[in-house]
Ligand SMILES: Nc1ncnc2c1ncn2[C@@H]1O[C@H](COP(=O)(O)OP(=O)(O)OP(=O)(O)O)[C@@H](O)[C@H]1O
C-alpha cells in the first residue's frame with residue numbers, strides 16, 4: 278500500500294514530531310501514520326521512547342515540535358474538556374497496568390463505566406463480567422490488585438481499557454510477563470477486538486514473532502528516528518542491517534545494546550572520580 | 553562565597569516555583585469540590601480514612617492532656633488557694649491552644665502522612681496518569697474529596713480533643729484531687745466566652761485542617777515517583793505541617809486574643 | 813477494607829461525636845444558653861466601683877448561684893458603675909432591700925455579686941433597683957489604707 282493512501286486513511290498521524298527530556302533528545306522529526314481499523318506496531322530497543330510516544334499521542338506530554346492529530350483533532354491544541362472527550366474514546370494499556378490499588382478487580386474494570394456513563398448497576402455488571410470473561414479473569418473479580426500476578430494485572434488493565442468500547446486502543450507491552458498460553462490468548466484477543474469491533478490498534482512490543490503475526494504495519498524506531506517501516510513481510514526482508522539486527526535479536530550490530538558511554542576500559546581504570 | 557549566594561538564589565527560586573505550583577494545585581482542588589456534591593460517597597469514604605481513623609489517637613491524647621493539665625494546674629493553683637479556678641485553666645488552655653494545635657499536629661502525623669504516601673504511591677505506580685488517560689481528572693476524583701474530608705474532620709477532631717480533655721481534667725481535679733465539682737464548671741462557664749474562646753478555637757482548627765491537608769496532598773501529588781521520593785515527601789509533610797501549624801498559631805493568637 | 817455500610821455508620825458516629833463535642837463546649841463549658849436562656853428577671857444595682865466584675869459573673873445568695881451579670885456600664889453623670897443582673901425566676905422572693913456586694917472568691921479568684929437579703933416584705937422584681945451596695949474591695953487600696961492607718965495609730 279502506498280504511503281499516501283496510508284496517510285489519507287489514518288486515524289492518528291504524527292507529523293515531524295520532536296520531543297526531548299532535558300538534553301536527552303528522544304524524538305527527532307518523526308512522522309508516522311496509524312491507519313483506521315488496522316493494527317500498527319511500534320518496535321524498538323528498550324529506552325527509545327515508545328512509552329513516551331504513546332503518552333504524546335494521549336496528550337499527556339507536550340512535543341517540542343511537530344503535531345499529532347487523532348481523528349482530525351490536533352491533540353496538543355485541544356482545550357482540556359475536548360481532550361478529555363477525546364480520551365474517552367481512546368483505551369490505553371499501561372506498561373505497569375496502573376490499576377487502582379484501593380479497589381478490587383471488578384471495581385477497577387467498572388471504574389470508567391461509572392465515571393463516564395449513567396448506566397444502571399445491573400448493566401455495568403454484565404459489561405464488566407463480559408470484559409473480564411474476555412481476558413479470562415471473570416473468576417478473579419473479587420481479588421485486590423496486590424493479589425494479582427503481574428501478568429494478571431496487565432490483563433485486568435486490558436479489560437478496563439476496553440470497558441468503554443473505544444475507537445482506538447494503545448497497548449504498551451501487552452505480552453510481557455505472560456505465559457505462552459495467555460500470550461496466545463492475548464494475541465488472539467487483540468486481533469479479534471480489532472477485527473470484530475474495527476478497533477484501531479497501536480501496539481508497542483518487543484515480542485517480534487507475536488507482533489509480526491498480528492500487525493498490519495510495523496514501525497521500527499531507534500535513536501529517536503524511524504529506522505524501518507512496512508508490513509511484517511517487508512520488515513522481515515528488509516535490507517536494513519538495523520532492522521535485521523532487531524528482528525533477530527543479535528547483540529552486535531548498528532543498534533547498540535549499551536546506553537551511550539565511554540570505553541569500558543577507560544571507565545574501569547579511571548581512578549579518582551566516583552562516577 | 554559566590555557559590556553560597558547562588559545556592560541561596562536557587563533554593564529561593566525553587567521555593568517560589570513550588571509555592572506557585574502549590575497554589576495552582578489548591579485552586580484546582582477547590583474547583584473540584586463542587587463536583588463532589590452529587591457524589592457524596594467519595595467524601596464519605598475519605599471521611600472514614602481521614603476522620604474516623606484519627607479518632608482514637610485524638611481521643612486518647614485529649615484525655616491524657618486534660619488529665620495532666622488537671623494535675624499540674626491543681627498543684628500550681630493550690631499554692632495560691634485558687635483550686636476552684638482549675639476548670640477555667642484547663643478549659644482555656646484546651647479550647648484556645650492545646651485543642652487546635654495538638655490535635656492538628658497529631659492529625660498531620662496520622663492522616664497527613666498517610667495522605668501523602670497514598671497519593672505519592674498512586675503517582676509512582678502510574679495510577680494518576682492512568683486515570684488521566686481514562687479521561688478522569690485525578691484532582692477532582694482523588695484530591696478534592698480528600699481535601700474536603702480533611703477540612704471537615706479537623707475542627708470536629710479538635711472539638712473532640714478539647715471536650716474529652718476537659719472531662720479528663722475534671723476526672724483528675726474533682727475525682728482524685730477533691731476540687732469542688734460545682735466550681736470546676738461554674739468558674740469555667742463564667743470565664744470561657746463562646747465567641748472569644750470557642751469560636752476562635754474552631755477557626756484555628758479549621759485553618760490548621762486546611763493547611764495540613766493541602767500540604768499533605770500537594771506533597772503527595774508533587775512527589776518524585778520513586779520509593780525514596782515518596783518517603784521524603786511523607787517526612788516533608790509532617791515537618792512542614794508542624795511548622796505551619798505552630799507559625800500560624802502564633803499569628804492567629806496574636807490576631808484573636810491580642811486585644812483582650 | 814470495611815464493608816461500606818459499616819464505614820458509613822462509623823463516619824456517622826464520628827461526625828455525631830464531633831458535633832456533640834462542639835455542643836459540649838458551647839453549652840457545658842461556656843454555658844451558652846442563648847437558646848435555653850433560663851427565665852428570670854433583671855435588676856439593677858449601682859456600685860461606686862464594681863472592680864473586676866464581668867458579664868456572666870455569678871450572682872449568689874448565701875453562696876448559691878441565683879443568677880448572673882448581664883450588663884455592666886458606666887454612668888458618666890454619677891461616675892458609678894451600673895450593673896444589671898439577671899436573677900433566675902425561681903428565686904422570686906428576695907426582699908427588695910437586699911444589699912449587693914462585690915466579693916472575690918479566694919485570693920485570686922473571680923469576682924461575684926453577693927445578695928444579702930434584708931427584712932422588707934416587698935420582693936425584687938423585673939426592673940427593680942438595689943439601693944444598698946457595697947463596692948469591690950480593691951486590694952491595693954485596702955493595703956494602702958491599712959498602712960496609712962497603722963502609721964497614724966503609731967503617732
Ligand atoms: N520522567 C522522565 N524523566 C526523564 N527522562 C525520562 C522520563 N521517563 C523516561 N525518560 C527517558 O526517556 C527515554 C524513553 O523512555 P520510554 O519509557 O519511552 O522508553 P521505552 O521505549 O518505552 O522503553 P521500554 O521498552 O523499556 O519500555 C528513556 O531514555 C528514559 O531515560
Ligand SMILES: [Mg+2]
Pocket residue numbers: 327328329372449
Ligand atoms: Mg516503555
